[in-house]
Amino acid sequence: MKPIRPIYRTVFTSPLGPMSLLADDDALLGAYFVGQKHFEKGFKETPVISTINPPLSQALSWLDAYFKGEMAELPALAPLGTPFQTRVWALLSEIPKGETVTYGQLARSLNCQSAQAIGGAVGRNPLSLFIPCHRVLGASGQLTGYAGGLDKKIWLLNHEQAWCDSPLCDFTTEMRTLC
Numbered sequence: 654m655k656p657i658r659p660i661y662r663t664v665f666t667s668p669l670g671p672m673s674l675l676a677d678d679d680a681l682l683g684a685y686f687v688g689q690k691h692f693e694k695g696f697k698e699t700p701v702i703s704t705i706n707p708p709l710s711q712a713l714s715w716l717d718a719y720f721k722g723e724m725a726e727l728p729a730l731a732p733l734g735t736p737f738q739t740r741v742w743a744l745l746s747e748i749p750k751g752e753t754v755t756y757g758q759l760a761r762s763l764n765c766q767s768a769q770a771i772g773g774a775v776g777r778n779p780l781s782l783f784i785p786c787h788r789v790l791g792a793s794g795q796l797t798g799y800a801g802g803l804d805k806k807i808w809l810l811n812h813e814q815a816w817c818d819s820p821l822c823d824f825t826t827e828m829r830t831l832c
Contacts, residue, residue: 662701663709665716669805672716672781675701676708680731683779684712686801691777695733712783719782722812732779741774748788751813755790756797768792776800782809 658677664687665672675683675696685692705713711728718725732742744762748754756768756775765771778786781801787809791797799806 660696660699660701661706661709662703663705663713665713667716668720669801669808674709674712676706676712676728677731678706679708680729681708681712681780681783682731682733684781684783685779686781686805689781689802690800691779694777694779716782720812727783730780730783732784734774734777734779737770738774738777741771742778742780742784745775745778745784745786745789748785750785753788753790753794753810755792755794757792759789772797788813 660682661676663674665674667686669686671687673683673685673687673693674681675693683693683696708728711726715725715727730746732739734742740763741759744759756771759771759775760766760768763771775786775789776798778784778800781787787799787801787806789797796803796806
């Protein structure tokens with residue numbers, strides 16, 4: 654019988670609400686806004702230990718820096734997904750802070766005929782913020798869905814001062830104070 658590796662969990666209180674962080678001994682496996690679509694998918698039956706290990710400690714430091722508008726070294730990431738999903742997530746990881754791409758651009762980069770297939774993989778990203786799926790927009794630069802909620806996507810794009818072709822992305826007084 655194959656031994657089950659321990660999974661560790663902690664909760665980070667972000668300006669956008671609590672985030673559940675999951676890691677094994679080597680890497681961060683999941684970062685989810687509480688209540689988002691696909692929350693902790695693949696870990697529901699896994700026993701977890703509520704304590705902070707080195708990958709979680711590094712993830713917490715990264716999140717603190719991110720929300721302060723600072724840079725920090727990413728923790729080791731090990732998202733669990735299909736080979737196609739991991740290819741999409743690797744490409745998402747290359748989108749620089751403050752920039753956006755479209756699903757179609759990602760599809761062309763991966764030589765994929767379906768922007769919808771790309772969207773499905775983007776939506777199942779288990780590492781919110783660490784793998785920046787919020788930087789992906791619709792074909793004409795419009796806002797599209799986000800597993801954590803469109804309000805969070807808008808906030809994150811504004812926080813990063815990313816270009817977004819939607820009136821919703823304009824800074825509001827409330828968002829300026831949050832950022």
